[in-house]
Structure formats: C-alpha cells, structure tokens
Amino acid sequence: MKAWLLSLLALPWLAMGAEQRLITIGGDVTEIVYALDGQQHLVARDSTSLSPEAATTLPDIGYMRQLNAEGILALRPTLILASSQAKPSLALEQVANSGAKVVTIPADNSLQGIDAKISAVAAALHKEPQGRALQQRLTTALSAIPSQP
Structure with missing residues (x-):
C-alpha cells in the first residue's frame, strides 16, 4: 500500500522532470536552435545571443x-x-x-566549422534529420555565392 501511494505521489514530479528546459550559450548556438525549430524549450540565453530578435525576449544569463x-x-x-568558447569552465x-546535461558545441569560426556546429546541436x-536539411540548405546557399568579385 505504501509503495503504491508513494508512486502515485511521485507522478507529478516525474511529469515535471520530463519537460526539457534549454539554455543556449553562444549566439551561433542560439541561431542554430532556432533554425532547427527547437526554441520552444528555450528558457534563457547568453548576452551574445541577439539573433533572431525573438531570442532577446528570453532571460539573459x-x-x-x-x-x-x-x-x-x-x-x-x-x-x-x-559554445566551447564559454568560460569559466568551472561554472559549467x-x-x-x-544534474543538468551540458553539451559543448564546437567553436570553429570557419565556414567548414558550421556543419559540425549544426550536427552537434x-x-x-x-x-x-532537420540538422541534415539545414546543412543542405546552407551548402546550397554558399554554392550560389559567386567566387569571383
């Protein structure tokens, strides 16, 4: 009887724990989250995350x-x-x-590094699948840029 009652009382806590609460650190990371349509879980962002404009309405850490x-x-x-540029690492x-999961996103600031960032996010x-589609759209957009002035 006690085990049944305890498990019944634990149900609301388990349901609350299932909700993802996401924080992004790095403007590029935040933009990729929005591009992948993952913003519904965002609860905060860092002060470098200024785009898209909707991100600026979130609390700033x-x-x-x-x-x-x-x-x-x-x-x-x-x-x-x-972003792997986030510091101090002791805070993370x-x-x-x-108990929060911290995922480090590569911070290669080259065109070639964007794919790795998208894959990690x-x-x-x-x-x-949305990540691969975003990578393909990016590749297409980059290939349309003229290589000569």
Whole structure:
C-alpha cells in the first residue's frame, strides 16, 4: 500500500522532470536552435545571443565568457548547449554536477566549422534529420555565392 501511494505521489514530479528546459550559450548556438525549430524549450540565453530578435525576449544569463553557475541553475535547466568558447569552465562543471546535461558545441569560426556546429546541436536536440536539411540548405546557399568579385 505504501509503495503504491508513494508512486502515485511521485507522478507529478516525474511529469515535471520530463519537460526539457534549454539554455543556449553562444549566439551561433542560439541561431542554430532556432533554425532547427527547437526554441520552444528555450528558457534563457547568453548576452551574445541577439539573433533572431525573438531570442532577446528570453532571460539573459550574462556574457558567455563570464558565466555564473548560480545564475544558470536558478533557471532549473535540464540541457545547456554551450559554445566551447564559454568560460569559466568551472561554472559549467558546477552546472553539470547539479544534474543538468551540458553539451559543448564546437567553436570553429570557419565556414567548414558550421556543419559540425549544426550536427552537434541537432544531435543534442534529437533533430538529426532537420540538422541534415539545414546543412543542405546552407551548402546550397554558399554554392550560389559567386567566387569571383
């Protein structure tokens, strides 16, 4: 009887835990989340995430190179997608130790590095097919740019 009652009382907590609460750190990471239509889970972003404009309505956790674990944890995230340029890494380590999943997104700032960023974000959001489609659209758009002035 006690086990049944305890499991019944735990149901609302389990349902609440199933909701994903996403924080993005890095303007490029935030833009990719929106491009993959994953913004419905976003609860906050860092101050470098200014595009798309809708992202600016979210709470700001501060500058990506001056992170504070307490400010991030106050938002009860379940998933943090952080550019590898995000610092201090100790703050992200504290967040990870609290139970939130922290995924580091590559920060290669070249055209070739964009595919790796898209793949990493898409995998973290379980949106791999949308990620491949976004990569294809990007490849198509880049190939349309004239190579000569």
